[in-house]
Amino acid sequence: MNQEQFNRMKNDDGFIAALDQSGGSTPKALKAYGVDEDQYSSEEEMFDLVHEMRSRIITSPSFNKERILGAILFEQTMDREIEGKYTGEYLAEKGIVPFVKVDKGLADEENGAQVMKPMPDLDDLLGRAVERGMFGTKMRSNILEANESGIKAVVDQQFEVGKRIIQSGLVPIIEPEVSIHADDKEEIESILKDEIMNHLNELNEDEHVMLKLTIPTKANFYKELIDHPQVVRVVALSGGYTRRQANDKLKENEGLIASFSRALASDLKADLSDDEFNTSLNDAVEDIFDASVHKTFK
Template sequence: MNQEQFNRMKNDDGFIAALDQSGGSTPKALKAYGIDEDQYSNEEEMFDLVHKMRSRIITSPSFNKERVLAAILFEQTMDRTIDGKYTGDYLADKGIVPFLKVDKGLADEEHGVQLMKPMPDLDDLLSRAVERNIFGTKMRSNILEANESGIKSVVEQQFEIGKRTVASGLVPIIEPEVSIHAEEKEQIEEILKNEIMDHLNQLNDDEYVMLKLTIPTKANLYKELIDHPQVVRVVALSGGYTRRQANDKLKENEGLIASFSRALASDLKEELSDDEFNTTLDEAVEDIFDASVHKTLK
């Protein structure tokens, strides 16, 4: 583990940029950016275009260490270069901590949740992440109903993968997303918090994790998780809220910082000039940074 990056993630102000759209979500990300599916003819061209989009964000002067703590990358982004450097190294040189999305997507819904699909190549991927100077990982599950056995299975799977990640020398971001459209969202979040606490309390003193959670219905519900000694940071996903909605909800939760994807990039368009692009990105970065440092607990 890189101790300097660990201290930064633990203590510094800022937020995490989620730039980790994978195969299934890449067409949507490109479409939002202004590139329709008829502008590329195969997967290789699609990934070339999304890497160009991400590179434009990462190299922008608006994307700086003063406000952006870290960025989460897709596997192909980790393996590609920006200005002759692997993406993780380019970020680190800017003072931004690199993370890697390691899950392979979601399984079909069962018991009100979607577990992660099997990850047979996880150990190889973790080894490659270490070689690429990645600091941590992220993996996402999805919770749709207040089904205790389903939620329990999500948290168990997340921490099982998380402990394997810790053993490889990386810090995992555990992400059991709660759908913002769930009818029993508040009840789900109470069950989820208790399950996470149980697993956190079983970690050894040298085992650290991060948590990425949907902004809770009940403000400050996750304060106990934020204060846990084995938790480096608790970050929030935007989950389909607009940037304004997500920021307003985030400000109600002390110590919770953003890890936004769509809410960060929603106004960025390919046709913007570089000056227009940087100005638009700067506005988004500043809005999310302000919401993340609002009442941040030290």
């Protein structure tokens, strides 16, 4: 583990940019960027275009270490280069801590939740992640209902895989997303917090994780998780909220910082000039940074 990056992630102001759309969500990300499916004819061309989009974001002067602590990458982005350097190396030289998404998507819903699909190549991916200079990883599950069995299965799997990631020398971001549309969202969050705390309390002193969670219904509900000694940082996903909605909710939660994807890139378009693109990205970065740092408490 890179101790300087660990200290930065633990203590510095800023947020984490999520640039990790994978194969299934890439067409949607490109379409939002203004690139329709008729503009590419193969998966290879699609990934070339999304790498161009991500490279444009990462190389922008608006994407800087003063406001951005880290960035989560898709596996292909980690393995590709920006200006002759592996993406993680390029980010690290900018002072931005690199992570890589390691999950292979979601299994079918069972007991109101979706665990992660099997990851047979995880050890190989973790080895490459270490070689490419990644600090950590990210993996997502999904919770739709307040079903204790389903929530327990999600958290158990996340921490089981998380321990393998820790053993490889990386810090896992554990992401059991709670649907913002769930009727019993607050009840889900109560069960989820208890399950996460149980696992955190079983970690050794030298085992650390990060958590990526849906912004809770009740402000500061995850404060115990944020303060836990084995937690490096707790970050929030936007979860389908608009940037304004997500930022307003985030501001109510002490110690919680953003890790937004759609809310970060929603105004970025392929046909913008470089000046327009950088200005639009700067506005989004400044908004999200402000929500992550400047809090309003009730």
